[in-house]
Amino acid sequence: xxxxxxxIAATLGPRPDRGSxxxxxxxxxxxxxxxxxxxxxxxxxxxxxAGDADTPFSIQSVSKVFALALAxxxxxxxxxxxxxxxxxxQSFNSxxxxxxxxxxxxxxxxNAGALVTTDTYLALSSPREALGHLLRFVRAAADDxxxxxxxxxxxxxLETAHRNFALAHYLAAFxxxxxxxxxxxxxxxxxxxxxxxCRQLALAGRFLIEGAGFPRLLSRDRRRRINALMMTCGHxxxxxxxxxxxxxxxxxxxxxxxxxxxxGRASIAVWSPGLxxxxxxxxxxxxxxxxxxxxxxxVFG
Ligand code: GLU
Numbered sequence: 001x002x003x004x005x006x007x008i009a010a011t012l013g014p015r016p017d018r019g020s021x022x023x024x025x026x027x028x029x030x031x032x033x034x035x036x037x038x039x040x041x042x043x044x045x046x047x048x049x050a051g052d053a054d055t056p057f058s059i060q061s062v063s064k065v066f067a068l069a070l071a072x073x074x075x076x077x078x079x080x081x082x083x084x085x086x087x088x089x090q091s092f093n094s095x096x097x098x099x100x101x102x103x104x105x106x107x108x109x110x111n112a113g114a115l116v117t118t119d120t121y122l123a124l125s126s127p128r129e130a131l132g133h134l135l136r137f138v139r140a141a142a143d144d145x146x147x148x149x150x151x152x153x154x155x156x157x158l159e160t161a162h163r164n165f166a167l168a169h170y171l172a173a174f175x176x177x178x179x180x181x182x183x184x185x186x187x188x189x190x191x192x193x194x195x196x197x198c199r200q201l202a203l204a205g206r207f208l209i210e211g212a213g214f215p216r217l218l219s220r221d222r223r224r225r226i227n228a229l230m231m232t233c234g235h236x237x238x239x240x241x242x243x244x245x246x247x248x249x250x251x252x253x254x255x256x257x258x259x260x261x262x263x264g265r266a267s268i269a270v271w272s273p274g275l276x277x278x279x280x281x282x283x284x285x286x287x288x289x290x291x292x293x294x295x296x297x298x299v300f301g
Contacts, residue, residue, distance in 0.1 A: 002048045005038050008290055009051035012036060012272075012283050019274030019282030022254040027156035028058060028273075031256075036272045036283055038291075039198035041206050043213035043265065053198040057271050058153050060192045060253030061092065062201065064114045065208070065226065066138050067191055071108075071120035072222055079120055082176055083113045085229060092236045092254075092279055093163045095170060103174020107233040109251065112167045118188045119177050127187040134191060141217060142204035147196055154193035161185060192253070198269040205259045205267030208249075227261055231299070238278030238285075245289045247298035252280040260288055262297045 013036040023029035037052035071079055088106040090096055098105060098112050105113035122130045131149065139147050168181035177184055196204065207217040208227060218226070230249035235242040242250060250260040256273035258281055268291065272283035292298060 001040060001042070002050075004291065004294055005040065005048050005050035008287050009036060009038055012287050012290075013051050015283060017282070018272060019276050021256070021273045022060075022275060022279070024160060025153065025157045025254070026160065027150075027153045028255060031057070031273045033272075033274045036287075037198040038270045038287060039202040039268070041202040041267045043209075043211055045213060047199060047202060049199050052271070055271075056195040056197050057257055057273070058150060058192070058253070058255035059194050059196050059201065059257050060255040061109065061114070062251050062253040062255075062257050062259050063134075063191045063194050064109050064117065065230065065251045065259065066134060066141070066204070067114065067117045067121060068108045068226060068229070069207070069218060069222070070134055070137055071117040074121055074123060079108075079117070082120070083108050083116045087233050087239050089237050093167070095163070095167055098167065098170050098174075103171055103176045105171075107229060109229060109233045110236065111164055112171060115164070115168050115171060115184055115188055116176060118191060119171075119179050119184045122179050122184065122187055127183060127190070130187055131190050135194070137217070138194065138196075138204055141207045141215060142196075142200045143215075144200050144203065147194065147200055147204075149190050150193045150195045151190075153195075154190040157189040157192065158186065161189060164188065196257075198257070198271050201257060201259055201269035201271075202267050205261060205269065208261045209263060209265070209267060211264050227263065230261065235280050236278055238276065238280050241278070242280070242285060245285065246292045247300050248288070248292060249299070250288065252284070254279050256281040256284060258284045258288065262295075263299060265297060
């Protein structure tokens with residue numbers, strides 16, 4: 001495993017075609033695209049890392065996986081009255097379907113759906129309390145108290161979050177937000193601004209795997225369903241492409257991170273800030289494609 005990770009980092013790390021960093025969040029536009037890291041956490045407790053695996057990055061939409069687990073913990077299946085479970089085929093921040101489908105977002109991983117999820121785990125608490133709860137969940141999953149929110153990134157996104165504000169107001173217009181758009185957006189941007197390293201993210205992802213050696217923070221049904229949503233919706237309108245090329249459930253973020261689950265086996269995190277046209281890490285996706293081919297791991301047998 002260590003040799004494979006070293007080889008992937010050595011081949012992909014220096015590649016000149018790396019995509020472009022997300023520049024609609026000014027703090028993310030400053031990130032050096034010449035970085036690549038990868039980490040894998042296995043059932044025996046071992047962790048293997050390569051490249052910049054100990055450099056913190058903004059997990060952005062990967063946070064939606066933890067937020068979904070938290071929201072389901074709060075309201076259970078009632079969540080599905082307010083958000084769907086179908087791939088959207090649209091970009092992550094699209095407002096198109098929200099109009100047509102009367103304020104019910106297609107799934108919890110596109111931004112509109114994630115705003116509903118954030119609204120759900122906020123419930124009646126303050127953003128500080130709700131984010132504290134989320135951080136406790138992530139830290140427990142990773143078994144690492146050193147995971148924090150990057151307030152500069154949160155502020156930077158909030159100042160330019162016009163599309164997300166539009167989505168939140170749209171949801172509110174359809175009565176699908178319980179908290180004010182300002183409160184939901186403030187919480188959402190801080191949730192997305194959690195910084196983690198590949199090592200921390202790989203460890204945190206273990207709660208999505210069943211088996212001895214993996215922490216049990218979710219029921220089996222819930223874990224399976226989150227994995228199913230990661231497979232079908234985890235890469236926005238690039239989800240089909242990711243399933244085709246990698247064959248494992250994953251969730252990407254515009255910070256360039258991807259969390260991938262190999263059911264029963266391992267949690268894998270890869271990070272490279274340059275994005276492809278879907279807003280998913282270009283080299284991260286390629287690394288996972290190579291990794292899946294070389295290990296033979298796939299949910300499709
Ligand atoms: N905070 C980002 C946004 O809402 C997350 C998007 C992503 O990582 O895909 O635009």
